[in-house]
Amino acid sequence: MTRAYFHYTNRGNLEDTYYHGDVANLKGKSCNFGAISFHAKSNLGRGLAVRSQASTSAAVDSASAGVWFRLDNLGPQPGSRKNRKRKGREHAAEQGGSCGFGMRGQKSRSGPDVRKGFEGGQMPLYRRLLKLRGIAGGVKTGLPKYVPVNLKDIEAAGFEEGEEVSLETLKERGLINPSGRERKLPLKILGDGDFNIKLNFKARSFSTAAKEKLEFAGCTLTELPGKKKWMKSSVLKNLARAEEYFAK
Secondary structure, three states: EEEEEEEEEEEEEEEEHHHHHHHHHHHOOOOOEEEEEEEEEOOOEEEEEEEEEEEOOOOHHHHHHOOOOOOOOOOOOOOOOOOOOOOOOOHHHHOOOOOOOOOOOOHHHHOOOOOOOOOOOOOOOHOOOOOOOOOOOOHHOOOOOOOEEEHHHHHHOOOOOEEEEEEHHHHHHHOOOOOOOHHHOOOEOOOOOOOOOOOEEEOOOOOOOOHHHHHOHHHHEEOOOOOOOOHHHHHEEEHHHHHHHHHH
């Protein structure tokens, strides 16, 4: 006959339970105890020791035992979740008497902190640096308002007498290829070069020199209207009344 006893440890308390019977008939079952030690002793002096420890993580336990993950056995890894640090609890939270904010100063007071860019009253960096005007500084005053074309380029394009010169025809000839923001800009004729061909020009604007040369060459000029600026209905009514008054 083989005598066996269980050695169960629970929070430092030792308890021994003896089993009278055959050890071969015992079958292992899963349990939720923290640590179990099983010792078997026979009359021949030979011993058998079986030790089983439960894992601290339910996820590791399930993976090792081949159990499917469920909502009741999922959990974060040990040490991955920590409570946030509650400032202003002094010695109760092991932060000292000043809670890590120091003794005096603006940063140790309650309320809002120092604003961004403030350097204690001296001239801040964003005011000491040089500023750029126009496009480089982000201002739209330096952006182009027209797609310029000179008279010498139009004469070299091979236009015949009586043809029309506009933004579309110049694109077809390959004189201009606006892209990006320039695709929405109107055409402007500049007066660089000589011109002696009678053509029909349609553009938003003409420079003073270009207008003189084209009129001398006998060309017809058509200034296309621009986009009207939005105004209130009351302002439009006042402008219409002013036009009627001065037209009399």
